[in-house]
Amino acid sequence: MAKDSERSVARILYIDQGKSNKEIAEKLGVQEKTVGNWVKKYGWKEERDARDNNVDARIENIKAVIDDIIADRTSARLKIKQVKIDLEHPRTPEDEAKTLRDELSTLKKEIVGYDDSISKWNKTLDNFNKENKVSLATYLHVMDELFKDMQAHNQDLYLKTLDFQEQHISKVSVQLG
Known part of the structure; x- marks a missing residue:
């Protein structure tokens, strides 16, 4: 009976808390090999991996990537506004104006890239939702x-x-x- 309760605790430590076989063995006072046997026999590794990579977690990861790209895009838009202001009120020689126009062109290209990335990640998110919906x-x-x-x-x-x-x-x- 003691082994059943130890195994139950070991399962929680392994699956829910991500502890290693060695850490669990030390905590419960059992052999590391015993924990390894439980992990294998009861499919704990597969369960932990499945829980770590569940649909909700993966969707949240994709959304976080999209949010980061949107933040980068917003930053580029703010830089464009500043460059446009700097071009409207020339305080410097023509060669700096050319540099500002080049920077403006580069920033606009970056924004196109961000928009493309956002579109692709949204498509990935849509496909992921469709593929992982349980019937x-x-x-x-x-x-x-x-x-x-x-x-x-x-x-x-x-x-x-x-x-x-x-x-x-x-x-x-x-x-x-």
């Missing part, structure tokens, strides 16, 4: 399997969750349907 049929299949396993494991718990199951499936059917 209602798949979701229902997974939930049916879960509820069957719950029924086989603990009939009382299964019966206590029947109302929840119905409400949850109805909610998801509306969302995904």
